Amino acid sequence: MSKLTIALDIMGGDHGPPVILSAAIKAIQHHPDVNFTLCGDESIINPAIQVLSDAERRRVVVSHCDQVVDMGEAPTSALRHKKRSSMRKAIELVQAKEAHACVSAGNTGALLTLSFYLLKTLSGIDRPALVSMMPTASHHKVLLLDLGANVNCTPDILFQYGVMGSVLAQQVAGIASPRVALLNVGEEDIKGNAQVKSADQLFKDAPGINYIGYVEGDDIFTDHADVVVTDGFTGNVALKSSEGLAKLVVSEVKRHSQRNIYTRLMAKIAFPLLKSIYNSVNPDQYNGASLIGLRGIVIKSHGNASKDAFYYAIVQAMQEARMQVPDKIKTKIETVLLEQL
Template structure:
């Protein structure tokens, strides 16, 4: 069965590198997904010649929309929201809002993207706040989805409960897990551990039939395949994410350094190269680059600002998967059912 046509809007200018990263990633995605059409927003003159040099079939699936403004990486979200209405980021979101694109991807200013997305797309009725979520590697067959990653530093119990529902829907639709195991991140697994909002969220989740809740997990359980979805507040989630990315980069650098120390380690590295490549592919942060802003009435994927072309491609791939599975609609349906069941 041929997949339905998908249109994704891309912020061509976002991130630390702009078109030298975003355009090659876009072309790679077009080659892999024949059903994909891309709308690139930004300074179209920077990539017009490159587009014209592409295979005609690929080039025909690229639309360039010239934008006169761009959101700087250090720009305050409130200033960007008020003054950057003609920016590539803002117009990208408006394409999703009006239905011309099913999803959008940007590597630009995170705060500005969240503020604009919240203003333009609004949250799904019944949800208090959107959440940033991304997948991370585990020792098992499936990745784990961690949220929130920084959209909301402080979260009450009801917000954590809503995150659990959204994360469960995402895991089931994108990863194909029938009943995702959902856990709360805590300082211990015992009932007496944790702050008041975590304890209350634990109580709400245990009473809910909509979530396959398994209880508390600690930080070292994130990567053990103990849960498919791990829920926490944005402060803790962001620290966990950045710490894990830093550790992954440390391991990769350490392996490269040790394997080139002398002729003997170089020989061992050559013999073990197939295994090392497999391990590298598992822990390489690039393939976990896309962070989705869940809870909005549209699909928004945030890429790291310093992402490579390969990393940005994975963010596009996440947007395509969510668009095919109509994740916002599935979350909306689930939330409506939950609200009808609860007093």
């Protein structure tokens, strides 16, 4: 692939341009083989990028946008009334093949709607899915999808998620034959609702997928599977619950370590170990949910992402662009569908 171009929505997110611009500058400085298009208000962007060298500045294009999709704005409103927004412009650059991928921390519903409208889904894919990596006890990573793109999923859609997740695990995580599992309330065949049971049979009938059956919620973090498939409602609850638990554990460790002089001393001694544990589960490094199943690469960052978290989302976009993930998904879907005929 020729030199990559990544389009960034500078105006999205809870913290706005300052955090996103800081992450963009870090990406520009750390990846000399990548060009960037910064979509947003040029009066905010231009002063911020003056810190770049002349060589770095030549790899940056500023695309002025005079509209912003608000975080609480209805997706239909963004689609109809924000045609000059930074979010839409970033997606349009992917649509026009002027960028290999785009990244936004903006309104999730609007990003999903605009991406679906502008880029369309791949042949054989009914709905795109939000997928992200999660840590496991063995320090491997597991892909969880869907994280909220579609709260109600048919068995066919769940099956498509498994195929797409398998391709992503192969191309981004480097797993030769990813283990695909369905999230369920138990591992026994008799458990689960009608959608899950029907999807289970679809996976069993597909020889091109390394399907291992059902897993329960606690198995997400035990390296039992490489790809865990569920509907967007359940996936989003699982994601937010795990993030909340991680924050609670960190908060409790900090609180208890400051109780008295002895706990402070113990915390100081244990600091290297605690830092290593925190770094392995730090949510920032898992920021960047891929909106897969589209005819282009769209990465959704958390709205409250820090500079480092948004930077990780940019890196995720570059990885998927280099591996040409949409093309690989298209080929895999076509192969699996042919095998089922």
